[in-house]
Amino acid sequence: MRVFVTGATGWIGSAVVDELLGSGHEVLGLARSDRSAAVLEAKNALAHRGDLDDLDSLRRGAAAADGVVHLANKHDWGDPQECDRAERAAVEAMLDALEGTAKPFVIANGLSGIVEDGLVLESDASPAVGPESDRGGSENLALGAVSRGIRSVAVRFAPTVHGRGDWGFVNFLTQAARERGVSGYVGDGSVAWSAVHVGDAAELIRLGLERAPAGTRMHAVAEESVPTKVIAEAIGASLGLPVVSIDPADVSEHFGFVGDFFALRMTASSDATRELLSWKPNGPGLVEDIASGAYLAG
Structure with missing residues (x-):
């Protein structure tokens, strides 16, 4: 499988790229810079130039792959509204490219805000809905795209x-x-x-990409x-x-x-x-x- 990975040179993304390559998949990694491209190419992954604001690049990357793992986020704690806007726009662009293909789209999310107290369960829906919500409501946006012929899967990471x-x-x-x-x-x-250890999280993402049913919420929690x-x-x-x-x-x-x-x-x-x-x-x-x-x- 050729997999388009955003955040491919980030902390979790780097481990995911290694996991995918080690399992025989081909990786097309989003690269914002020459340095990021070189890191990917040194691993025998393919570099796809662009960033979260380059929506045409995201569409091309998704369309050129057999599946997508979306891990990138601006993580600008000083401007959360911009992070939310960029996240939603990026997800919309990639979903548009995947519509009707039945290809997997694995999207990252966190645990905060899903329930006020107690353990979060995979059956608990995220309350973040719409462009003004946390991460632009991207988890629900992606899972809602199952009706558009996309095998969307959410992975929620431990803090x-x-x-x-x-x-x-x-x-x-x-x-x-x-x-x-x-x-x-x-x-x-x-x-x-x-x-969760980063290696275990990377393995879970691969498993979800390969075989999680459409609409699955996975918890990367050890x-x-x-x-x-x-x-x-x-x-x-x-x-x-x-x-x-x-x-x-x-x-x-x-x-x-x-x-x-x-x-x-x-x-x-x-x-x-x-x-x-x-x-x-x-x-x-x-x-x-x-x-x-x-x-x-x-």
Whole structure:
């Protein structure tokens, strides 16, 4: 299968490209720069020049492939409205190119905002609907395109997709600990996150691309619930720093933008995903990864 991958040189995308190539697929990766193109070509993937604002390029990439994995996002925390606008426009463009083909379209989403408390289940629909909603309502937009003859599949990622080289939330928490001289957690630290190793997440995306039925919601979750205090303790131990509670009123000042997420419960079950696709995550756990020094290079 030739697979068009957006975000192909990002943290998760790089692992997905390796997983697809290692399983005998051909990869056409979206590349914004000469450097990104060179990274892809060094892996024997094909580079497709463009970005999320180049809608014609996205249409051509989708049309030239047997399936699409959409992982790219602007992730501009200072301008979320622009991120949402760009995401919806990009998804619309690729769906237009795939209409009536029965080809798979795997779209990424997160867990925040789907339910207010408790575990998110694969059966829980995202409340984000329409252009003004989170991510431009792109998950529901894609899943709604099943009626247009597209095998749309949503993959919802745990808040930490961890591993050596991760520049996501745990990396930002580690940076905050270095800068502040303490590893913090919010309040009593009982709020929890789900977690998944990047290699396990990449395998799940491949499985979903290959055989998930149209309309499936997959959860890339290996560990259902890791208390944020436990995460802070692991970071503190890795850096040799004390571990302290941060008052909820001081979260933004202490952690920066990541503090708002660290204060949120973001946990999900992946039972239905595992049963459907025989997915068996076997990578290291989050605390094990932190303890191994995966976040010390930043």
